[in-house]
Amino acid sequence: MELALSPEDAAFRDEVRAFIKDNYPAEMRVPNPETDLSKEQMLLWHRILHKKGWIAPLWPKEYGGPGWSITRRFVFEQETTRAGTMPPLAFSVTMVGPVIYTFGNEAQKKKFLPRILSGEDWWCQGYSEPGSGSDLATVRTKAVRDGDHYIVNGHKTWTTLAQHADWIFCLVRTDPAAKPQSGISFLLIDIKSPGVTVRPIITIDGSHEVNDVFLENVRVPVENLIGEENKGWTYAKFLLGNERTSMAGIGRSTRYIAKLKAIVKAEIPQDNPAHLEFIREIARVELDVLALEATELRVVAQMARGIDPGPAASLFKIRGTEIFQDITELTHRAIGNYGLAIRQHPGSANHFVPGPEYGHTASEKYLNSRKLSIYGGSNEIQRNIIAKAVLGL
Amino acid sequence: MDIQFTEEQELLRSSVQRLLRDRYDFDARRKIVASEEGWSRQQWQEFAELGLLAAPFSESVGGLGGGELSTMIIMHEFGRHLVVEPFVETIVLTGGLIERLGSEAQKQVLIPGIVDGTSIWALATTEKRSRFDLADVTTAARREGQDYVLSGEKAAVIGAPWADRLIVSARTSGHRHDRSGVSLFVVDRHAANLHLQSFRTIDGRRAAEISLNNVRGELLGGEGEGVAALEACRDRAIGALCAEMVGAIGELNDATLDYSKTRKQFGVTIGAFQVLQHRMVDMFIAHQEALSLMQHLNLSLGAGEAGISRLASGAKSKIGYAGKFVADQAVQIHGGMGMTDELNVGHYFKRISAINIQFGDPAYHVLRYAQLGAAA
Secondary structure, three states: OOOOHHHHHHHHHHHHHHHHHHHHHHHHHHOOOOHHOOOHHHHHHHHHHHHHHHOOOOOOOHHHOOOHHHHHHHHHHHHHHHOOOOOOHHHHHHHHHHHHHHHHHHHHHHHHHHHHHHOOEEEEEEOOOOOOOOOOHHHEEEEEOOOOEEEEEEEEEEOOOHHHEEEEEEEEEEEOOOOOHHHHEEEEEEEOOEEEEEEEEEEEOOOOOOEEEEEEEEEHHHHHEEOOOHHHHHHHHHHOOOHHHEEEEEEHHHHHHHHHHHHHHHHHOOOOOHHHHHHHHHHHHHHHHHHHHHHHHHHHHHOOOOOOOHHHHHHHHHHHHHHHHHHHHHHHHHOOOHHOOOOOOOOOOOOOOOOHOOOOOOHHHHHHHHHHHHHOOHHHHHHHHHHHHHOOO | OOOOOHHHHHHHHHHHHHHHHHOOOOOHHHHHHHOOOOOOOHHHHHHHHHOOOOOOHHHHHHOOHHHHHHHHHHHHHHHHHHOOOOOOHHHHHHHHHHHHHHHHHHHHHHHHHHHHHOOOOEEOOOOOOOOOOOOOOOOEEEEEOOEEEEEEEEEEEEHHHHHHHHHEEEEEEOOOOOOOOOEEEEEEEOOOOOEEEEEEOOOOOOEEEEEEEEEEEEOOOOOOOHHHHHHHHHHHHHHHHHEEEEEEEHHHHHHHHHHHHHOEOEEEEHHHHHHHHHHHHHHHHHHHHHHHHHHHHHHHHOOOOHHEEEEEHHHHHHHHHHHHHHHHHHHHHHHHHHEEOOOHHHHHHHHHHHHHHOOOHHHHHHHHHHHHHHHO
């Protein structure tokens, strides 16, 4: 399904397509890009996009964005995800960047924005804490003013790719007396500061994506506060709003369905009754994707006319993640007995992995994608949002 | 239809419970899985000393005559503790085949080593694209004097790296997929010309790809009787795996319920949210039904009832779907914690996922259940 494009936008789409084809680094085409690439490898594509001026589609032109319309932004996202390119680090480009240019001061913009665009600084997100998951407003990490510094103490968790990070943006409590939402500030912390410890959390697929980050008497210059003290919740909500539509993951799901079809074709002969069952299951999930894609295109068309989807956009997170979980599960089932095997991390050549290569990442993907309905606001929370803010319940 | 367990059975259950509580907590299990070999021979010896390895065998071959119900009791507890040692592989599958198909001489030679814990076995039936079809066999066995010589490849054989001997299915006549013409052979795992490529499984076990290049095999049972024997053997294994699954489901439900009563968000325990209450009620119901079906299946196996294979498939499917539902929700309700390697929840998830592959996934077995019903 395609958005109706003007001749100019269609030419833009062709340009993006050709650019990816000619420039996407072959080195980044590994079995599982999310876990197999080094930091340097992950940044290869980032740097190519930066050089081209395409690294930050969302950003206004004055800060280094390409100045695209909503339609072009969508076309760009569609083409890059369909082609299976690794998206630039969201915590840097999609999350903290917009917060800095929207709420930061001139000095902060000048210091941080160019380094985000170039890939020089790697950012991670210090939101969740052991006691504050879905209920983020209860963060307990404390920042106490001491002259020109804040002294920060606390424990952040599920911090994605903190092992590579130069900076962490944190929600910290600066007014313990205020109501939960009103005592929070948004602080930028150099992760190399004394008192910061990053400890890996290994997940059930054996990979190391997330971390605990311990902050112990970390001295943070006051100039690293974004906006006003105790207004951090506003900025945090702004940031989460930027994630909305990309959560549908249409491009990714479409690619994984194509892969699933190839596996079923190779693994299950047509005279095996399981073949018909897989054909039917694949068709069902294709229809799920079609319906979500149609919804996405409808919303993008509305946004191009200036209508914001608002909290209804939670449906993209809910359905996008459920669909991808279904696809990874079907893929895991399609490889039959080899679903028992799993690659050992880090994906080292020393470990034998049985069965055809197309099945080598099926188990880890199946296990890893269980996180999708949990992170970024669990699907239960997303349903609460729609119930409350859309349906008025 | 609740089983009234005999005093002996209750004793068996409580002794397994005690042993596992003392020796097989989650940390102990983690150490075993991370060890070089990936299983504990010492633990296996303790199972032997407790009589677990003898429990299901008939007294005539040196067993305790406990049959399928003793297997069910043991495997249910093993499921609660995620025991990785190859009880199903050595006792239920291969041990069961030897007891039922073996000559008197074979039983006398082979079963004592199984019962006393010195001999570990694995069953090599699956091939690269055979999926769950026991008749899909291309590995060939050729008669050579008194012996047979096997050549071919077996895929994803659970426990093979641990095993001293294997039972291998191989074709003595017919073409791929022919039900007749498949025979079973006892093979020395360390035989020359038998090559193993080992790998780790998602549930912390070891398995291997096996290639056989003119490997000597000793016929077990009659020529061409392999598929029927394997199907009956699979029915019993399903009884054991269902018990293990139900044990795992019970643990996940307990852990999830506990967590929902202590984890607070928005000023209340998350168990106060109705959407989670209803989900945990569905998990409870899934456990109750799975437990009942598990007992029903194992009682019927013990009684040797007709149509048992259809019931086995039905149970494998129904309990498999129940396990998948509970495992998914246990991880979801535990949130990020459920995704960690550190917590046991994810390990139950993975064991349940593995059981749902072994001998056929729930979709395969619901279809088999339907087809056997239509044929009846």
